Amino acid sequence: MSYSGLDLTGKVAAITGGASGIGLATAQLMASRGAAVVIGDINETAAAEAVASIEEAGGRALAVTTDVGEDAQIKNLVDQTVATYGGIDILYNNAALMAPEINGPGGRDNLIEDIDAELFERVLRIDLVSYALGAKYAIPHMLERGGGCILHTTSAGGEVSELPRAMYGTAKSGIIGLNRNIATQYGKRGIRSVAISPGVILTPAAEAVVPPELIDALVRHTTHTRIGRARDIAELAAFLASDAGSYITGQTITVDGGLLCHLPTFAEEWDKDYAAAAAS
Ligand SMILES: NC(=O)c1ccc[n+]([C@@H]2O[C@H](COP(=O)([O-])OP(=O)(O)OC[C@H]3O[C@@H](n4cnc5c(N)ncnc54)[C@H](O)[C@@H]3O)[C@@H](O)[C@H]2O)c1
Structure with a gap:
């Protein structure tokens, strides 16, 4: 008899933004490991396609x-999950x-002095407050x-910090604190x-909001040979949600190909070294 701590059979997962990218890869992987998955996404067509792809795979x-x-739609997502599958074990x-006109090049989420109050609140609402509300429900x-x-x-x-996208970065920092508070209150x-x-x-x-030259620069600064893929994140999410990840809580786990593991200036030096090595 084989045992896999990665198995998610019998678990129920709701995933926001589950119709594309990281959320879709995670929904497909969790479903393939046995979880019933609920895709909570603003894009109705893409969400239906995501469901079809999971069902086609069994x-x-x-x-x-x-x-x-x-707020009411987040509550509805949780309520529908529980009504359909009898409960909820995993919320992602x-x-x-992520919109080019907001956090793409020259978008409205840029220098602090130029951001209006409505945008401060909108970014925080979608990128941070929604995470707290999902947990609440x-x-x-x-x-x-x-x-x-x-x-x-x-x-x-x-x-x-990035240079642009001040509010995106602020909301994402807030998630790190929110995560610790949930872990502490409910562990x-x-x-x-x-x-x-x-x-x-x-x-x-990423392709819509990060210009290709910035993607190239970021990949050049990773301590790795390739760009990250949605599956890289999905693998960690599915692991964390399983019994295999059951002693991990309150942490922020970075999956970045080593982007943040070194002093920023070092990457420029190693580029020179590579160039010198290639020329010799
Ligand atoms: N791709 C990257 O390089 C990267 C890096 C760091 C963090 N992230 C984070 O990963 C997460 C997923 O990003 P992705 O790259 O997979 O993006 P993506 O665009 O491929 O997928 C995002 C999904 O979220 C949905 N969505 C957008 N607004 C929504 C809303 N208001 N309500 C419900 N659904 C909504 C979209 O329809 C889409 O299906 C985001 O939180 C993003 O900030 C991505």
């Missing part, structure tokens, strides 16, 4: 059209406001089941909370 999934900027807070159901796992996608931009009652911090992951959003 998994169980449901789409609940959700704008995480709306993953959606974020999921936790009572998780407690009824004796525990659960809440995951959050933060960002390298929440650990260190003794069986609920774990873990934040995942991706570096550069090639997803539709």
